[in-house]
Amino acid sequence: ELRQVQRALAATGLPLILLKGTAYAAAGLPAASGRLFSDIDILVPKERLADVESALMLHGWAGTHHDEYDQRYYREWMHELPPLQHMRRSSVIDVHHAILPETAAVRPDPARLRAAARPIPGMGGVFTLAPCDMVLHSATHLFSEGEYHHGLRDLFDLHRLLCHFGAQAGFWVALPARAQELQLARPLFYALRYCTRLLGTPVPAAVLEQSRAGSPGAALLALMDALFGRALLPPHPSCADAFDGATRAALYIRGNWLRMPPLMLSRHLFHKAFLSPKAEPAN
DSSP: OHHHHHHHHGGGTOOEEEEHHHHHHHTTOGGGTTOOOSOEEEEOOGGGHHHHHHHHHHTTEEESOOOHHHHHIIIIISSBOOOEEETTTOOEEEEESOSSOTTSSOOOOHHHHHHTOEEOTTSTTEEEOOHHHHHHHHHHHHHTOSOOTTHHHHHHHHHHHHHHHTTSTTHHHHHHHHHHHTTOHHHHHHHHHHHHHHHOOOOOHHHHHHHGGGOOOHHHHHHHHHHHHHHTSOSSGGGOOTTHHHHHHHHHHHHHHHHSOHHHHHHHHHIIIIISOOOOOOO
């Protein structure tokens, strides 16, 4: 399927930069083991979105979100196009131009991510993010989210990425510096904190100390420990308690709060709650 995507985008002259689970699988990383896939995530320059979308549509992919508000939400405010699904093979592509929304307070420069991308051996023209960037993207995705149905899986992805890349010379020195460069010190702090606490990930003490530069204040950290301590447990009734529903509601609001300023957030939540068409169950 990646070859089909590459063929579709050949006319654009752009490299195929893979993100998340697709990248793990294509690069043969341990984080791909046992993983299931629902879509293919790619990263392209924002100024080439129209070219990429047109090329994919010419090769059989079509939009899945037809609601006018959803289209505007993705195209004006988000960091990706509405998902595209192939009309025959049903594969879904998420075309990203950044790793955080346009409306987020922190917006790492995607040009720096693309410039540091690494080719996948044996797959000409196909790339992944650099090791540090792959970890930082995974951390950003997990700790900026509003829904944690796959929270433990995503944390385990981070664990396996850190174990794998941590054996490479220079990785632990470069990781905190790259986080500061991309304004992602807070997600890295959370990633290392909860990986070591919940999964026993081997992280050098000096790196843990450096990561504290991204820590929130003591009161907020205590709150986040309480929230993430529940949200990152397995999604099973045996792991739930009386505060589980409130925890997930609080993290949902937090995730949206990180994505957009207050007035836009209130309008968005009102629209999704009362105005957006409800999905009909399949017959």
